Amino acid sequence: MIEVKHLKKQFGGLTVLRDVNLTVNKGDVVVLVGPSGCGKSTFLRCLNRLEEPTSGEVLFMGQPVNDKDIDKVRAKMGMVFQHFNLFPHLTVKKNITLAPVKLGLMKQEEADARALELLGRIGLADKADTYPNMLSGGQKQRIAIVRALAMNPEALLFDEPTSALDPEMVGEVLELMKELAQSGMTMVCVTHEMGFAREVANRIIFIDEGEVKVDKPPKEFFENPENERLRSFLSKVL
């Protein structure tokens, strides 16, 4: 579903991603980990072209991701951010329906119905006409996820979706992500939630020195880390 070939990203003289190669298959739940500053966010942002790669190629569903039709690519490859990025001046329902209506994927009525259905599924139908600042962090993030789902995406990218949340709200967001994973959604998640990685991911990837250094199923990843720097990383996060 997503194919990354020789991806390189520099910021001025700083090479963040040197040579990243990765294939994400339909239904994969990939958790990305690595030291702070190793380029995890940059990598996700290169997938949907929030950053322009310096060189290399990203293919999504067989098509090269470039500036052409980028809105359609982003609709089908949704992204969830650490700080939710809901529009504060729009109601919850409007946050969810804005993009699909603007892109011409749905009429307003259809999008409204879909928004209510999705909100119902996460138990927040009663918040449809509320503004984001009236919601808890966990509610905001679950709504941000629903907003991505409203586009009927083929894949979802998550960049530390729970790290801005109070601890008691982390669980509800991870639970929703787990349900999505179990429903077959293709997901690439940057997260420090190692319990989630162990339980839900089918692959865990360690990025270091601008490359994918380890790509293993969770059990092997945690129980038999051959890479010296991964061992050191795990000793700090576990």
Ligand SMILES: Nc1ncnc2c1ncn2[C@@H]1O[C@H](COP(=O)(O)OP(=O)(O)OP(=O)(O)O)[C@@H](O)[C@H]1O
């Ligand atoms: N727009 C930018 N301009 C210049 N440098 C940048 C830019 N974005 C990121 N960087 C640099 O690229 C490196 C990788 O940043 P990135 O945010 O991708 O790391 P990360 O692995 O997500 O880190 P963290 O775990 O702290 O979120 C860092 O050194 C950062 O300072």
Ligand SMILES: [Mg+2]
């Ligand atoms: Mg980051």
